[in-house]
Amino acid sequence: MFTIKAGFSDTVEVRTTIERVRDFFTDIDNFTSMMPGVIAIHTDAQGIMHWKVEAEIPLVGKMIQKFDVMAEDDDDGRIDWGPVPGEQANFLRFSAEFIEKAIDRTQVRFLQMVELRRRSARDLHLLAGLAGESLISREMTARVTEMIRTFIERAKNKLESVSN
Numbered sequence: 001m002f003t004i005k006a007g008f009s010d011t012v013e014v015r016t017t018i019e020r021v022r023d024f025f026t027d028i029d030n031f032t033s034m035m036p037g038v039i040a041i042h043t044d045a046q047g048i049m050h051w052k053v054e055a056e057i058p059l060v061g062k063m064i065q066k067f068d069v070m071a072e073d074d075d076d077g078r079i080d081w082g083p084v085p086g087e088q089a090n091f092l093r094f095s096a097e098f099i100e101k102a103i104d105r106t107q108v109r110f111l112q113m114v115e116l117r118r119r120s121a122r123d124l125h126l127l128a129g130l131a132g133e134s135l136i137s138r139e140m141t142a143r144v145t146e147m148i149r150t151f152i153e154r155a156k157n158k159l160e161s162v163s164n
Contacts, residue, residue: 002124004116004133006140008148011109016159018077018100021108024159025096026079034158035151037143039064047071048084051092055143059131063124065116067092091115112148114140 014021024030028041028049039052051067067090073080077098083091097109121129128136 002118002121002128002133004114004124004136004140006114006137006144007112008141008145009109009111010148010152011107012152012156013101013105013107014156014159015105017104018098018106020159021098021106022076022079024155025098025108030155031151034154035147037147049081053092055140055147057131057136057139057143060125060127060136060139065090067114069094089117091117108152110148110152112144114144116140 028043032038032041037054039054040050041052042050044050047070049069051069052064053067054062054064056062068084068087069081069092070084071080072082073095078095080093080095082093091114093111093113095111099107099109101107116124118124118128121133124136
């Protein structure tokens with residue numbers, strides 16, 4: 001089995017209400033418009049979100065992957081999206097926890113994990129075997145980190161400019 005893993009976690013404080021933060025992060029359009037690499041997200045009639053994501057990986061080139069994701073938690077203080085039951089190849093997990101620090105300050109804890117599983121390296125990309133799991137995982141982690149940090153910065157700027 002050829003497995004690529006990438007992850008990101010961080011905590012940020014935003015100068016706005018917990019309600020605004022939660023509304024922002026539950027709006028899928030914000031992810032497609034503010035997160036680099038997210039080409040499209042479509043939610044079907046069953047509530048499954050289909051994410052189409054692109055990343056440039058050294059030695060391998062551009063990779064476009066599709067992830068089928070569904071909501072796992074419907075708590076006001078947290079959103080959790082994870083792979084649909086039965087998924088065998090492309091796993092995406094995103095969670096954000098919202099903690100009210102004051103009336104106009106909210107802490108957000110992010111976690112994003114990506115895992116790609118294939119029977120062989122060639123099933124992922126023709127050059128994947130040459131690059132190897134560890135190099136691709138390291139580069140995917142760098143790309144996921146860049147994507148999420150950019151998204152968080154844009155989200156924070158938008159939320160704080162609306163509040164002030």
